[in-house]
Ligand SMILES: O=c1[nH]cnc2c1ncn2[C@H]1C[C@H](O)[C@@H](CO)O1
């Protein structure tokens with residue numbers, strides 16, 4: 001079996017569960033949209049400099065500072081046309097990078113300052129994903145996010161349920177984590193559970209175990225956004241023997257998916273480096289780990305790039321990469337039969353072809 005090169009990783013069928021729509025704009029489009037809409041707040045109107053600006057401004061070591069840069073992307077995503085364009089380009093860029101299935105999230109409440117209704121926002125994004133996916137081997141679905149610092153989670157949860165059969169597959173909360181625990185939005189989560197709806201919660205990124213514990217045991221999260229701090233509940237003895245605390249054991253036993261985003265975690269200070277990122281240990285311990293981008297613009301990354309970094313750092317081979325892709329597909333919020341069809345019809349055959357490329361079968 002050959003080793004995964006960056007070019008081959010790009011061709012591999014990938015699955016993305018944690019990617020923010022307002023964190024993945026093309027710099028060229030931000031400049032265009034700012035000009036068309038009269039948004040005057042950009043730090044520069046040169047697309048190359050803008051790309052560098054986002055990456056540098058996002059690498060402060062603090063989630064709160066990381067989130068400040070979103071004012072510029074959200075600022076140019078206030079019209080139907082802008083949302084359709086950004087969503088279509090998102091689907092195109094992910095398909096170009098070899099992603100076969102993506103759940104892309106955004107907060108509808110952030111896109112209403114120029115007068116769009118929440119429904120109009122959701123419809124525009126669905127339309128954009130459909131446009132960008134047409135004729136490309138990718139399926140893109142929406143997750144609706146409520147901002148945990150605001151008080152609209154129940155309303156957004158209801159919106160997610162209203163659009164569940166036409167492209168929205170789940171719900172999430174995001175934004176500053178410290179001081180805004182998941183239980184603040186318990187009403188929304190209980191509503192979603194009664195509706196048999198799916199949701200993930202950003203937890204264990206900028207706050208520790210209590211946030212993860214609440215997300216799972218109080219709120220009933222199906223998946224964890226990041227969840228890196230679960231490492232605080234795992235002790236490794238000097239001889240390398242791991243000991244899992246009760247919460248870590250629960251997360252592993254229940255196969256709760258961790259939506260890990262290595263580059264973003266380094267920028268926000270949730271991990272020191274790729275080599276020290278908990279993903280290495282969690283993969284070894286067979287947690288249900290998935291690999292994601294979080295914000296391709298702010299983190300100056302792509303799904304392939306995240307895998308390239310992991311291959312370089314941990315020496316992962318094709319079997320590891322396939323394991324991450326299958327884990328992610330199993331954890332998606334689309335129906336079981338559709339997940340199975342993607343695993344057997346696209347992911348496994350795609351990896352088989354790459355693994356043995358150039359070698360006798
Ligand atoms: O990694 C993150 N943690 C918490 N909140 C985040 C992260 N990435 C993006 N967000 C916020 C900023 C966006 O405006 C919002 C909706 O996508 O979600």
Ligand SMILES: [Zn+2]
Pocket residue numbers: 018020174202225294
């Ligand atoms: Zn995120």
